[in-house]
Amino acid sequence: MTTNFRTRKSTLGLLYILHSSANVERTCPLTRESRMVLTMLLLAGAGGATFIAAAPFVLGAAGFTAAGIAAGSVAAKMMGAAAVANGGGVAAGGVVAILQSAGAAGLSAAANAAVGVGGAALGALIAL
Incomplete structure (x- = not known):
């Protein structure tokens, strides 16, 4: 297979773009501390949102269902x-x-806030 000049030029251009984007230290105008704070905020937000979205599924998997506590589950043992x-x-x-109340009726706004704060704290800790 032969490559023409145009193919080589576009491949070199793509490699240059990948190399430039990988070298954030040189091209990013933010300081190292600013990037660290931004990363922490992003991970905290992602952690909070993930925990809020996952809470109903985790409660159900543990056995706290709308129909009551599932037999043989972690909830039954508790x-x-x-x-x-x-x-x-x-x-x-x-x-x-x-x-059980949360599993049957869902989480209240206060419970969602508490779960979100927990997830945000874990996300922020991961960033450190």
């Missing part, structure tokens, strides 16, 4: 442990009760 610890019943306002 409920059993809470019942033993409380003398046979699950305390209202306890962790199991709150998670």
Whole structure:
């Protein structure tokens, strides 16, 4: 296979663009600290959004469903442990009760905010 001048020129141009974009230190007008803050903010936002979107799926997978606690699930084991610890019943306002409420009715605005803050904090920690 022979390559003509035009093909070689476009290949060299593409390699130059890739090399230039990979060398951000030289071409980016932002300081290193500014890039670090920007990266932290982006990862914090992504972490918060991911946690908010994933929370209903995680609750369902753990066994906190709209129909109640799924038999044989992590939620059932938590409920059993809470019942033993409380003398046979699950305390209202306890962790199991709150998670079951969230699994059945969804997360409230305050709960979404708390989950988002947790995800944002984890995203910011990953950036460090």
